[in-house]
Amino acid sequence: MKSKFWKRWGLPLVLVLIFPLTVLLPKFGIINPYIDLVLKYIGINIILTVSLNLVNGYMGEFSVGHAGFMAIGAYASSLLTVWVFPRELGPFLFPVALLAGGAAAGIAGLGIAFPSFRTRGDYLAIVTLAFNMIIKSVLENIDVIGGPRGFMGMEKLTSLWWVYIVVILMVFLARNYVFSNFGRGVLSIREDEIASGLVSVSTRQVKVLTFVFSAFLAGVAGGLFAHELQFINPRSFTILKSTDMLVMVYLGGVGSLGGSILGATVYTVVMEGLRTVLQQVGISQEWRLVVAPLMLILLMIYRPSGIMGLREFRFLVPREERPEALAEFREQARAAKGAKEVVP
Amino acid sequence: MTLLHIEHLTHYFGGLRAVHEFNLELQSGELVAIIGPNGAGKTTVFNLITGVYRPSEGNIVFQGQNLIGHKPHEIVSRGIARTFQNIRLFKELSVLDNVRIAHYTRAGYSSWEALLHLPNFIKQERRVRRETLDLLGIFGLDGAAETTSKNLPYGQQRRLEIARALATRPALLLLDEPAAGMNPAEVEQLMETILWIRREFQLTILLIEHQMRVVMGIAERIKVLDFGETIAEGTPQEIQNHPRVIEAYLGEEVAA
Numbered sequence: 001m002k003s004k005f006w007k008r009w010g011l012p013l014v015l016v017l018i019f020p021l022t023v024l025l026p027k028f029g030i031i032n033p034y035i036d037l038v039l040k041y042i043g044i045n046i047i048l049t050v051s052l053n054l055v056n057g058y059m060g061e062f063s064v065g066h067a068g069f070m071a072i073g074a075y076a077s078s079l080l081t082v083w084v085f086p087r088e089l090g091p092f093l094f095p096v097a098l099l100a101g102g103a104a105a106g107i108a109g110l111g112i113a114f115p116s117f118r119t120r121g122d123y124l125a126i127v128t129l130a131f132n133m134i135i136k137s138v139l140e141n142i143d144v145i146g147g148p149r150g151f152m153g154m155e156k157l158t159s160l161w162w163v164y165i166v167v168i169l170m171v172f173l174a175r176n177y178v179f180s181n182f183g184r185g186v187l188s189i190r191e192d193e194i195a196s197g198l199v200s201v202s203t204r205q206v207k208v209l210t211f212v213f214s215a216f217l218a219g220v221a222g223g224l225f226a227h228e229l230q231f232i233n234p235r236s237f238t239i240l241k242s243t244d245m246l247v248m249v250y251l252g253g254v255g256s257l258g259g260s261i262l263g264a265t266v267y268t269v270v271m272e273g274l275r276t277v278l279q280q281v282g283i284s285q286e287w288r289l290v291v292a293p294l295m296l297i298l299l300m301i302y303r304p305s306g307i308m309g310l311r312e313f314r315f316l317v318p319r320e321e322r323p324e325a326l327a328e329f330r331e332q333a334r335a336a337k338g339a340k341e342v343v344p
Numbered sequence: 345m346t347l348l349h350i351e352h353l354t355h356y357f358g359g360l361r362a363v364h365e366f367n368l369e370l371q372s373g374e375l376v377a378i379i380g381p382n383g384a385g386k387t388t389v390f391n392l393i394t395g396v397y398r399p400s401e402g403n404i405v406f407q408g409q410n411l412i413g414h415k416p417h418e419i420v421s422r423g424i425a426r427t428f429q430n431i432r433l434f435k436e437l438s439v440l441d442n443v444r445i446a447h448y449t450r451a452g453y454s455s456w457e458a459l460l461h462l463p464n465f466i467k468q469e470r471r472v473r474r475e476t477l478d479l480l481g482i483f484g485l486d487g488a489a490e491t492t493s494k495n496l497p498y499g500q501q502r503r504l505e506i507a508r509a510l511a512t513r514p515a516l517l518l519l520d521e522p523a524a525g526m527n528p529a530e531v532e533q534l535m536e537t538i539l540w541i542r543r544e545f546q547l548t549i550l551l552i553e554h555q556m557r558v559v560m561g562i563a564e565r566i567k568v569l570d571f572g573e574t575i576a577e578g579t580p581q582e583i584q585n586h587p588r589v590i591e592a593y594l595g596e597e598v599a600a
Contacts, residue, residue: 173459180458180465181444181451181472184437188445191434197416198394198426199446200512204415209455310436318461320469323490326440329470330486333477343483343503344536 011315015168022161036160037228038272043163044224045264049248050174050257051217056246057254058178059210060190065128066218066245068135069105071237073219074226075145077101081227082153094157098166098223105219106212108135113211117204132239139234150233158228166224170217171316175257177213179318186210187255240289247296253306258313263306267295347372347516347548348393353402355385355392362388364572366402370516370548375538377551377563379583381592384569386552387429390518394426395419407515421449425514427505429521429552435494439485439504442493443476446511476511483507499530503537510541516548517541523555531555535562560584568592 026036048070055063077097085093108131116127140148177183185206188196197203226232244267252263274288299306319325348370355363363385370376378386391397393404395416404411411419434442452468480486483503488496493504502522509517522538523531535558542549553559559566560580568576568583570592576583583589 172461176459176461176465177455180469181448181453182455182458184441184445185448187437187441188434191436192432194396194416195428195432195434196445198396198420199448199508200417200420201445201448202415202417213459320466320473326473326490329473330477330489333474333481333486337478337481342481344533344540 007319019161019164022164023159026160038268040158040160040163040224040228041272042265042268043160043167044221044228045244045248045268046167046261047170047217047221047224048245049252049260049264050171051214051221052245053249053252053254053256053260054174054177054186054210054214054217056249057256057259058183058186058190059207061207062122062125063128063211063214064125064239064242064246065130065132066214067237067239067241068128068132069109069215069218070222070225070241071135071139071232071234072108073098073101073105073222074232074237075101075139075151075222076104076219077223078151078154078226078232079145081155081157082151087155090155091157094162094227097157097227098220101223101226102216102219105222106216109212109215110208112215113208117207117211129239132237132242136234136238139237146233148234150231152231154227154230156227156230158224163224166220170220171257171261173213174217175316175318177210178257179321182206182209190255243292243296247292247299250296250299250304250306253308253310255310256306256308256312257316258311259306259308262308266307345372346370347374347407348550349403349405350393351403353389353392353404354400355388355397356400362572363392363399363569366569366572366574368567370550372515372548373542373546374565375542375549375551375563376565376567377553377559378567378569379553379559380569380575383571385572386569387520388572389569390426390520390550390552393419393518394424417449420512420514423513423515424518425509425512425516426518427502427509427520427522429524431501431505433493433501433505433508435492437493438490439480439493439496440473440476440489442504443479443508443511444472446508447472447476450513479507479511498525499533502526502534506537506541510545514547516550519549519551519553521552521554523553523558528557531557534558538562 025031048066052063052066055061077100080097080100081090081094085097112127112131116124139145145151185196185201188201189203189206193203248263248267249260251267252261253259271288271291274291275285278285278287314322346369348368350366350368353363353366366389378389380386388397392399395411395414398413406422406424409422434445451472453465457465477486477489480489485500485504485507493501496504523534526534538549539562541547551563563580566578566580566583567574568589575588575592576586
């Protein structure tokens with residue numbers, strides 16, 4: 001029997017202990033810059049996957065334009081760090097820039113969600129698809145931010161430890177959301193929207209809130225992405241990027257945070273691994289582009305629920321929601337009630 | 345005291361008149377049944393009351409407030425809950441979550457408090473969980489709190505649906521064919537359950553039912569619909585011998 005202390009503080013302690021590694025390993029060259037980069041991509045992809053999973057997995061709607069929100073986050077945060085914030089304060093104001101990028105994406109999400117959720121069905125897919133394309137062309141046509149040439153001048157603020165902290169924070173927020181009244185409302189909409197409204201869930205409110213939160217997460221990931229590459233251009237945020245996110249969501253498992261983490265990790269590693277493999281074999285790198293859609297098709301046929309299905313890792317479930325805690329609550333409730341009358 | 349007052353309620357689906365000039369006056373504490381052949385418009389009346397459809401004409405006044413044009417979740421929050429003809433639980437969710445979802449408007453915390461896992465969120469979640477377990481306990485379902493609801497036996501799914509409806513703290517409960525698919529023993533139990541919850545939760549109940557055992561056994565008043573028209577109204581005894589009711593159910597007498 002594990003003690004109460006470990007149950008409560010075990011996970012935070014492990015996370016805190018890993019933190020120095022994320023600072024020291026890249027610094028002393030224990031992991032080479034390439035591994036460092038892949039790890040950062042995994043982190044960014046985890047946030048993106050969680051973001052899209054909220055809408056496509058938990059809510060059962062279908063967004064195909066999340067790269068648009070990522071673009072808004074990337075540009076908004078980059079404009080802040082390059083134009084607005086003083087250079088020497090950059091590293092300290094980086095979280096502010098990330099949050100601002102997320103907020104900008106969230107506002108865009110609000111603009112999309114309001115009209116889209118008047119109806120249900122394929123409507124959202126079409127609107128988000130159009131949104132993704134519009135964002136790309138708008139960015140291409142604003143000359144002050146580089147137009148099609150892209151925007152640069154950001155410092156390399158995205159370090160492994162920043163990614164680590166932000167991922168933990170975002171997954172924490174998403175977990176809290178999912179295991180709340182709102183998260184359950186989201187699930188009920190996926191299960192049966194009419195019944196959901198008829199047991200007092202304000203379906204419109206839940207849908208808009210979830211979509212905005214999802215857009216916010218994508219925006220934050222965009223900020224991290226921009227300050228890693230130090231160069232962004234509209235072509236980085238096309239429907240192809242959105243497709244990557246879709247594959248990661250369905251690979252890991254819809255309606256599961258653990259699935260999002262697994263899906264993002266496996267997909268990133270496979271795609272990077274393929275780079276080396278194709279080079280060794282001597283086949284064109286273009287073939288990597290075939291893999292993502294192919295994976296999506298095979299997944300849909302052979303394992304539509306992804307690696308995790310609707311399950312969740314234990315450490316991602318709040319303590320009070322775990323089975324043994326519920327059993328305890330039930331005993332308490334029974335004890336307090338005594339032998340009260342029961343429905344015939 | 346008049347709880348629900350419906351007048352001239354009329355609804356068209358395209359050219360089809362599903363409900364015509366439906367009137368109903370419900371007093372607090374009453375148990376009234378709506379019966380009629382399939383397609384008579386009974387469920388449509390429920391859908392109109394709960395805001396799933398917006399009526400073409402007519403008024404629905406509940407506790408002095410007009411319900412026309414309000415969304416389903418607003419109407420539920422005002423105290424009208426319902427169950428469905430074909431059970432509509434959230435199938436993939438646990439029994440506990442099915443009932444907790446019905447606490448949506450009474451959760452007592454904001455989205456910020458939920459996102460940041462603040463103390464008020466934790467406190468309110470405990471309260472909701474406790475209330476839910478208590479309610480499930482009353483229905484003998486607390487032992488199955490973590491079961492996925494689709495895995496419950498049929499009779500318990502019906503009970504869970506009623507429990508979920510009660511979690512919204514209604515004053516008026518609409519039951520849409522609660523006895524559908526039940527065997528005689530289960531029907532007997534259901535009738536007791538309905539009377540019990542009416543007493544314990546001080547409910548007014550409006551009931552759609554095909555099984556005459558249930559209707560004649562517990563309803564105080566009956567309305568009979570046929571093709572959207574109200575063809576008869578009265579006590580169970582009056583309805584049983586009403587010529588138009590017999591005609592609607594059995595067909596017209598043919599002159600020899």
